[in-house]
Amino acid sequence: MGVSDNVKGLILAVASSVFIGSSFILKKKGLKRAGAAGIRAGVGGYTYLLEPLWWAGMVTMIVGEVANFVAYVYSPAVLVTPLGALSIIISAVLAHFMLRERLQKMGIVGCVSCVVGSVVIVIHAPQEHTPSSVQEIWTLATQPAFLIYAAATLSIVLALILHFEPRYGQENVLIFLGICSLMGSLTVVSIKAIGIAIKLTLEGVSQMAYPQTWFFLTVAVICVVTQLNYLNKALDTFSAAIVSPVYYVMFTTLTIIASAIMFKDWSGQNVSSIASEICGFITVLSGTIILHATKEQEPPPAQGTVTWYISGDSIKSFEDEHLITICNSDVLEQ
Template sequence: MLILAVIVGELANFVAYMFAPAVLVTPLGALSIIVSAVLAHFFLKEKLQKMGILGCGLCIVGSTLIVLHAPGESSLTSVEEIWEFATQLAFLLYLASAIAIVLVLLLYCEPRYGQTNIMVYIGICSIIGSLTVMSVKAVGIAIKLTIEGSSQATSFQTWVFVMVAITCIITQLNYLNKALDTFNTRVVSPIYYALFTSLTIFASAIMFKDWSGQSASSIVSVLCGFIVVLSGTLMLHSTREKDPASVTGWALMQHLADLATEGRNS
């Protein structure tokens, strides 16, 4: 049941990219940190300190700012339109730069500094992660259009986006796991969140032109909201008594499952 809940959560995140711009969906991922902290407080008896509570409050305030001032989703009628966005010169330059940097990190930096410099693994999974979000969003929009009656399954662009999404997801998770295995999760999580979210916002602004037609005040408000969320995230991780790896993901799921089993046996 708990595994099903995690799967449903990821599917909901995927659906969110169908209807909202990445500049809105991605920063709101910080809300999962609040949920994790609250669950750890009640189920694992990890004390949520005053500064941790303040961090949760900052995440909520920052998320509210982002929601209130985020740009609307542009109306797309086919996957070919998304392909035009993906093949525009500005995004091709971003794509080429991203691939070049990843190759340097993989071929030169990882063998030499991978075990000592945290930015090597985080840089790889953050850059690839920004491409993951772009491709996942394209696939999500293609699915939405297909459900609405305009089938996109016959377009080769749809399957290109699917293959890119699968490749990026596998690569991103691989190097994120390496970062978590090599360095303290308390350090990895906020750095990864900050870099991944920043690159995703930047990539989405280039590819989907999220800021087109937006006033300067709205853009500044969203960026300020992201900074507030980031501050809250850093505060939460810095005040936790235990390594977050022990209170999130499978560890937390296993603990809840054990509690459920004990309840059935009693």
């Protein structure tokens, strides 16, 4: 008995999360090493390009993204997309041990919530119904329900770009992330269509001659470029601690909606299974928000504290420096 498509997609999605979560740690360690030996990336340095750890992180991330791409071919978005939260857990746990970024108790609760929610989703996930050709996918993409969703999405994106971004883009994080998430939902369904076309082609049924294949590829490229552009704007304007959870919630929600409309992921499922998936999804979202909200922040220096940084080399990292601190301001006044 062969392995079902859902199991293949599940394995690929989990593997993707492991690779992507690990890549953040590898890249961060590489950046720290590069910053200790030269100009930091945050101030325009590029010495990290000579750091093997950074490249290891990049390769790991690429492997993870490829695995995630293939996972969409075998499993519905309602299963694959929420499992992306596992990469946050992997990153948080590895950061606790490798980067000494303390994982607080509520952060552990967030991790557990993500795992529990993911398990619930996996148990109740619908079976994937793989279309037999790109033409069949095109039929799904041109059904009235999805055309309405696509038209509404593009209309909202245009309104956000032309009207709201110039006025409120620097004040409201939902403007940039709304554009990212809406375009991201179209990215996922397009990539899924491309992945299925590649899979069928490798199985001997070439889909390259169909114009629909190239249409989906064009849409995917446009959506990805737009998505990355506005995600970078969001990260440059707002704190990553705000951007990450909000983007995850919006992107995941809209992706599941888009996929459910186009590919009818929930077709044939009973109400209890759908309700369980939604509850699992909400649990994952809650865990993600808790995990981001409880990230340890460096406490500000106490009032009246004087700190000397004694180091023979001003480029040394913070951990290498020796600190001498006078904490009582009354002593200074005497």
